[in-house]
Amino acid sequence: MNPHPTLIGPAPLGSSLGWPVAWPLVWPLAHLVPTGLGPWGDGIAQLVLQPTPLLLVVGLVLLAAQGGAASCDRLPLLIPGAWLLGGLLGLGLGAELLQALACTALVTVIGLLTALGVRLGPRAFLVLGAGTLIPVALVAGSALAGHPGALAALLGQVVAIAVLTALLVPPLSPPQPRWRAVGLRVVGSWITAAGLLMLAWLARHPQ
């Protein structure tokens, strides 16, 4: 039985195994909601309604802002690029795996690094950014696979994420006043806390 009858579009794994089995694994990233704006709009709406990827994007921007201007400069290319790559991989490979728990754990780690005030060099940030974005985008992409207009939905997501990144980076880029640096860590702790609660929630409600 579909636990969210108003939503459509179970992932391929969900289709093959049935919702009761697949739901706990895929649901945080798996739904496409018909917006009436076509696949492009549906892809963007998915980001808003199931915002795990958005939390990751926000967390990465905050972490980059703590690291320095060099890390921030790469974000407008890194984030949409990694999302496109991971999403295309997901479209091609279909669903599998790690899914919600792994994605939420990655978001939690990024939030924790931000809350702890960790400053990463540009190269380390590049590795971490791509290493977290691509798996999450892969899962999100695999959730789109099989839908009509999946590629358009993915491109809608990429553009939405690019716009979000472009909006977030300039005001957060160094040099920052002290209060803003503190704000970054506070928001990082919120992302960590939400991620931890999500992990427990997923463990608590496997069905």
Added chain:
Amino acid sequence: MAGLLHPISGLDHVVAMVAVGLWGAVLGPPALWLLPVAFPMVMALGGGLGLLGVPIPGVEIGIALSGMVLGLMVLLEIRAPLMVAAALVAVFALFHGYAHGTELPAGGNPLLYSLAFVIATGSLHLLGILLGETRRWPGGRRFVQAAGASVALVGLWFLLRALR
């Protein structure tokens, strides 16, 4: 909305959250921001334990104690070392998170709920910090101490109720 409303649904929780901000303001930087950073993360750990049904004894007493102790810290303007303050707040956060975790509803969107829940908690800390910052003004110090006394009294009331 449920996530936003949940942390403010109990007076014992509300006064303790505000007291964290108040005490942070009394202690000044870096405790001013370290306590509100540490609290939600440990609270989420406690929430996770509550969600998973891991038993923790004396939760209601711990919550009541948190209000009483934090209120006294503000009232008496106790300047504990940073690590002591962080550890104390973390222990209390565990109790608050646990209580919230056991009460989280099973339906809805858990991520949005969790985010709203954490943001509401952070907003209460912010309220405490803003109230605490009135110490810079004439009479502000007394006002903050009075706020601490009120929190301590509320905590005491809940403690007596929990022990009954």
